[in-house]
Amino acid sequence: MKKIVIALSSLFLIGFTSCKENVAKKIEESNIAAAAVRDANASKFPVLEFDKKEHDFGEIEKNTPVETVFSYTNAGEAPLVITDIKSTCGCTVPKDWSREPLAPGESGKFTVKFNGSGANKVTKSINITANTEKGTESVKITAFVKPDSNAVQSAAKAVQ
Incomplete structure (x- = not known):
């Protein structure tokens, strides 16, 4: 029973760790730049x-x-x-x-x-x-x- 719990825990740990790497690869630099411009302009108001x-x-x-x-x-x-x-x-x-x-x-x-x-x-x-x-x-x-x-x-x- 202990071996099954340890095996399942290891499997879940590997699965969660690999998801982080996939997410980081999907982020595009152009989206980051566009968000930075949007955020900078959000603080500008008409007077x-x-x-x-x-x-x-x-x-x-x-x-x-x-x-x-x-x-x-x-x-x-x-x-x-x-x-x-x-x-x-x-x-x-x-x-x-x-x-x-x-x-x-x-x-x-x-x-x-x-x-x-x-x-x-x-x-x-x-x-x-x-x-x-x-x-x-x-x-x-x-x-x-x-x-x-x-x-x-x-x-x-x-x-x-």
Whole structure:
């Protein structure tokens, strides 16, 4: 019985040892080089740089639509892909951005339209989803929304 166990153990040991040699022979140098390049590029990300991170519309009348343009540049080492741009509410609408990859060093832009709703100091964030290292970037718009002058005059007349 001991001889059978020793013989089977030896057979398994030889089998496992010979498998390692076969695996090493199957590895191709071209695959190793391609993996090294892939791994080196995996650490390179696009960097989204804006001409401005915040735009102030100043004083505007209530319900007066205004818009601004945010320009950006890919300052990274990989192509930039913006997959989505959303605002924190429906009163602010981002539009007109390119869904095509933006090569390093190239620039793009998008427009943000604000419908003038709210009262007093209003701040809205616009969130950009992209393939940057963080995954999201943001810009802001601000405005001081004054009451509609026609509504104020109507209210004054109603009080009299």
